[in-house]
Amino acid sequence: MVEKQINIGWSKTEMAQNVAMDIPDGSYVNLGIGMPEMVADFVPEGRELIYQTENGLLGMGAVPMAGQEDPELINAGKKPVTTIPGACFFHHADSFTMIRGGHIDVCVLGAMQISKNGDLANWSTGAANAIPAVGGAMDLVAGVKRILVITQHNTKDGKAKILNQCSYPLTGKGVVESIYTNLAIIDVKDEGLYVRKLGPNVDFEYLQKHTEAKLYQ
Amino acid sequence: MINKTVQSLAEAVQNIHDGATIMISGFGEAGSPIELIHALIDQGAKDLTVVSNNTGSGNVGLAALIEQRRVKKMICSFPRTANSTVFPELYNAGEIELELVPQGTLAERIRAGGAGIPAFYTPASVNTPLAKGKECRVFDGIEYVLEKGIKADFSLVKCELADRYGNLTYHATARNFGPIMCTAAKTSIVQARKIVEAGAIDPEIVVTPGIFVNHIIEVSKPANESELVSQKLTYPW
Numbered sequence: 026m027v028e029k030q031i032n033i034g035w036s037k038t039e040m041a042q043n044v045a046m047d048i049p050d051g052s053y054v055n056l057g058i059g060m061p062e063m064v065a066d067f068v069p070e071g072r073e074l075i076y077q078t079e080n081g082l083l084g085m086g087a088v089p090m091a092g093q094e095d096p097e098l099i100n101a102g103k104k105p106v107t108t109i110p111g112a113c114f115f116h117h118a119d120s121f122t123m124i125r126g127g128h129i130d131v132c133v134l135g136a137m138q139i140s141k142n143g144d145l146a147n148w149s150t151g152a153a154n155a156i157p158a159v160g161g162a163m164d165l166v167a168g169v170k171r172i173l174v175i176t177q178h179n180t181k182d183g184k185a186k187i188l189n190q191c192s193y194p195l196t197g198k199g200v201v202e203s204i205y206t207n208l209a210i211i212d213v214k215d216e217g218l219y220v221r222k223l224g225p226n227v228d229f230e231y232l233q234k235h236t237e238a239k240l241y242q
Numbered sequence: 243m244i245n246k247t248v249q250s251l252a253e254a255v256q257n258i259h260d261g262a263t264i265m266i267s268g269f270g271e272a273g274s275p276i277e278l279i280h281a282l283i284d285q286g287a288k289d290l291t292v293v294s295n296n297t298g299s300g301n302v303g304l305a306a307l308i309e310q311r312r313v314k315k316m317i318c319s320f321p322r323t324a325n326s327t328v329f330p331e332l333y334n335a336g337e338i339e340l341e342l343v344p345q346g347t348l349a350e351r352i353r354a355g356g357a358g359i360p361a362f363y364t365p366a367s368v369n370t371p372l373a374k375g376k377e378c379r380v381f382d383g384i385e386y387v388l389e390k391g392i393k394a395d396f397s398l399v400k401c402e403l404a405d406r407y408g409n410l411t412y413h414a415t416a417r418n419f420g421p422i423m424c425t426a427a428k429t430s431i432v433q434a435r436k437i438v439e440a441g442a443i444d445p446e447i448v449v450t451p452g453i454f455v456n457h458i459i460e461v462s463k464p465a466n467e468s469e470l471v472s473q474k475l476t477y478p479w
Contacts, residue, residue: 080269096466097416103270116421118353121346158320164346167365198369
């Protein structure tokens, strides 16, 4: 597909900013691996969020300075982190009591596919030779109050990711609240997918052309 | 007198038998009891079923146990990690079995196993391939899937401090699966960075009560898996 993507839509940092704007002060937040982790860099002034990482830390802090890393103080992406004053450690069953038990307010996840009714596929393409790996994604979507998805609007080869129906195996059915892409912010409602905000230089027609599922304004 | 301390890593793992189910603590390298795993490699038990969140990295620790063809089945949530090649190769060659379990379900299955709960319902994995063939039931309008508790013959766990009764504390996010794995195994074998006098651990901060622990061995300078991997080391050395 030969199309000029330059200067259309938001950058990754702007996407992360968009998500951060929608997380209220005082929230307990779990960030998925990859782009979701960027959201922590853009918490608006005056808000305090507590980050939970499912490998057993509530009150995850910033990346440690070089030389200060502790290989046994890591996040779910297995990268070194720090603790904030007031942090606590706990074992895995307690961690997923927080997650599955509905105690975490917001989870930001990446996506391979999202359907018009909020189904999420983000763990496997279902390909025969792929090593399946699921981690905590299915528990997160089943238990966290609000699931926000941050993702490029289309795949690297230009295919739609927001579909009528996911073709990949699901992570969870009807779990996504809002989708933050480089082209738009889209809310999943009972009546369908509603565009809340268009990215810079993106018009509705362009957005719909790059989306399989029908969008509403 | 009760003293669960043993004198060597070899003694700690001596009773592990062929065909055993073994829980191994750790999330990535954090909390992985590398020295106990290496002792198990030396010990020779085979046809093992291993319950662990990942499958190790490089050619040391859990990855080395798998590479030695000692594991017939892995029960885990995330068999891929950076620097993890041993498991993917054996899996693609059809030489090792995989039971993939969502991470929270894995934790709860272990917790349930240790708590005498045979099975429980969870909302995780409903409407996904991982719920296929499992009993589903609706409670208050929400669908749940039935998952069974897991018990093990042995658990290999890494902790920070231990006393002779087996009371344990952990370090940072190395705690992860350790406490629940100690509860779910018939025999829990723990490597501690330091063994201290009874009473030296404040009862208020004991994480694993000693009743769940059978053998303790002090490993005062445990290796970091990532350092061994970056040196491209393979066990047995």
